[in-house]
Amino acid sequence: xxxxxxxxxxxxxxxxxxxxxxxxxxxxxxxxxxxxxxxxxxxxxxxxxxxxxxxxxxxxxxxxxxxxxxxxxxxxxxxxxxxxxxxxxxxxxxxxxxxxxxxxxxxxxxxxxxxxxxxxxxxxxxxxxxxxxxxxxxxxxxxxxxxxxxx
Amino acid sequence: xxxxxxxxxxxxxxxxxxxxxxxxxxxxxxxxxxxxxxxxxxxxxxxxxxxxxxxxxxxxxxxxxxxxxxxxxxxxxxxxxxxxxxxxxxxxxxxxxxxxxxxxxxxxxxxxxxxxxxxxxxxxxxxxxxxxxxxxxxxxxxxxxxxxxxx
DNA sequence: CTATTAAACGAGAATAGTTCTCCAAAAGTC
DNA sequence: GACTTTTGGAGAACTATTCTCGTTTAATAG
Ligand SMILES: [Mn+2]
Ligand SMILES: [Mn+2]
Ligand SMILES: [Zn+2]
Ligand SMILES: [Zn+2]
Numbered sequence: 001x002x003x004x005x006x007x008x009x010x011x012x013x014x015x016x017x018x019x020x021x022x023x024x025x026x027x028x029x030x031x032x033x034x035x036x037x038x039x040x041x042x043x044x045x046x047x048x049x050x051x052x053x054x055x056x057x058x059x060x061x062x063x064x065x066x067x068x069x070x071x072x073x074x075x076x077x078x079x080x081x082x083x084x085x086x087x088x089x090x091x092x093x094x095x096x097x098x099x100x101x102x103x104x105x106x107x108x109x110x111x112x113x114x115x116x117x118x119x120x121x122x123x124x125x126x127x128x129x130x131x132x133x134x135x136x137x138x139x140x141x142x143x144x145x146x147x148x149x150x151x
Numbered sequence: 152x153x154x155x156x157x158x159x160x161x162x163x164x165x166x167x168x169x170x171x172x173x174x175x176x177x178x179x180x181x182x183x184x185x186x187x188x189x190x191x192x193x194x195x196x197x198x199x200x201x202x203x204x205x206x207x208x209x210x211x212x213x214x215x216x217x218x219x220x221x222x223x224x225x226x227x228x229x230x231x232x233x234x235x236x237x238x239x240x241x242x243x244x245x246x247x248x249x250x251x252x253x254x255x256x257x258x259x260x261x262x263x264x265x266x267x268x269x270x271x272x273x274x275x276x277x278x279x280x281x282x283x284x285x286x287x288x289x290x291x292x293x294x295x296x297x298x299x300x301x302x
Numbered sequence: 303c304t305a306t307t308a309a310a311c312g313a314g315a316a317t318a319g320t321t322c323t324c325c326a327a328a329a330g331t332c
Numbered sequence: 333g334a335c336t337t338t339t340g341g342a343g344a345a346c347t348a349t350t351c352t353c354g355t356t357t358a359a360t361a362g
Pocket of ligand 1: 089090091095108192
């Protein structure tokens, strides 16, 4: 199970936004609550659909702008660093990935470089696993270098 | 290291395409060779750029059509099942994912449900890891069910 | 090798996801 | 409450991808 999706009270939200450097608006508050109430890794469209129940006049542009504001503030993340464009995998062997979050480079890591992943308990609710892989996110040597310089 | 990216000879390619139910065209052959020569998980645009050296008149549409043909035939895969649309992560705790490749549902798996992932060797070339997560791909209970029926 | 049929190509229109621009409205500040 | 800054809404613009259609190329049969 997961930490319960508790909706923070108004003044707690004010504090969260203040600390994030975001002014407090009605739309932003409703969006924030929606995103944290949906534990389903929602798309902007899905958030829009839900929030329109509460604010029918909200625009999709506002949803996108606030998602970006939340991401920039580190309040949420994106599930995959590779939304946006298709990336092809021609290595059909079991293997893992090193992903540079800055330049989006993806480098293979052989299956045999890792101890096998072991589950402590059964997977929930009859999920049928085809394959798994481990994704290491960070900075490649080149980007780490550039990052040190511009400190 | 990895299996060397050997370019298969012409008649080998003919066989591969035949077995995949794909007719043999010049564009398709050059595209196939490009994709398997690039171990960098290329985007369609990157493949296009490379292939235009050899076939300047090739169209981006042809690149997309053949990528899809290769994917449908199981010759290549896509790196992420979530290109296409942004998906938000509001759970900032370390955790892992169960991803249904059919309905794209993403379910969290707590960090503590897994034995810690251990590397056998050092990571290559100074990659700086921020975090890692394991992605289990397969079919959720609902989709597995539907899949059994329509057999 | 040629005729016939089926599949693929190139060009460009269409669509989906996302960002940008601009002005009016709301929030933050004193 | 007046002034300044940020945000929201509407729609244009942009990027990634798919679709449509007429022409070309490949597969198949004679
Ligand atoms: Mn790979
Ligand atoms: Mn998650
Ligand atoms: Zn990098
Ligand atoms: Zn599913």
